[in-house]
Amino acid sequence: MTDPADARTPEPAPAIEAKGGCLCGAVRFESNAFHPHVTLCHCSMCRKFHGHAGPYTTVPISRLVLNDSQGALRWYRSSASAERGFCGLCGSSLFFRSINSTQLDVAAGCLDGLTGMTTVKHIFVASKGDYYEITDELPQLPQGSDDPPA
Ligand SMILES: [Zn+2]
Ligand SMILES: [Zn+2]
Structure with a gap:
């Protein structure tokens, strides 16, 4: 007989509602579906893009509301499989996405106020x-995890 605890699926972490944007405010975004967990990516590309480790939460692209009325958001193809979004007016580094992914990684430092x-x-x-x-005492992975920024 199977222990019911083995069949129990873990509770999904509750999604976070937040707004954010770049330093100058030309690129604004919001969602009620941000992942509550942030991954700090120490790869050399994140460090160059952000000036330090990249602090990423993630959100389904379909759940992100983007307000970029000036067309300031630019995308830089940083590798064959990924691109990075930034504000062309103020230079803030905002987003990472794998090509063809339905998920968008968002730099948590660009969110407004307390994020939770x-x-x-x-x-x-x-x-x-x-x-x-x-x-800190958090896990340290030598490379990426399931779907890391790279
Ligand atoms: Zn800006
Ligand atoms: Zn990285």
Whole structure:
């Protein structure tokens, strides 16, 4: 006989409602479906794009409301499989998405005010910068996890 606990699926983490945008305000976005967990990506591309590790939450693209009336949002194809979104007016680094993905990774630092989100892990720690140490107790993955920014 199977232990019912084995069949129990974990409760999905409750989604977060938040608004955010770039430094100058030309690119604004909001959703009620942000993932509450933030992953800090230490890969060299995130560090160059953001100036430091990339703090990503994620949201289904279909659930994101984008307000970019000036057409300021630009996309940079950073690899064969991914592109990164930023504001062409103020330079804020905002988004990461894998080509053809239905998910958009959003830099949590661009969200307004208190987010209620929690950083849960570090990824691509093998390529982190040598100018800082990771001093928390969160899991550190040498490379990516299931669907990491890269
Ligand atoms: Zn801007
Ligand atoms: Zn990265």
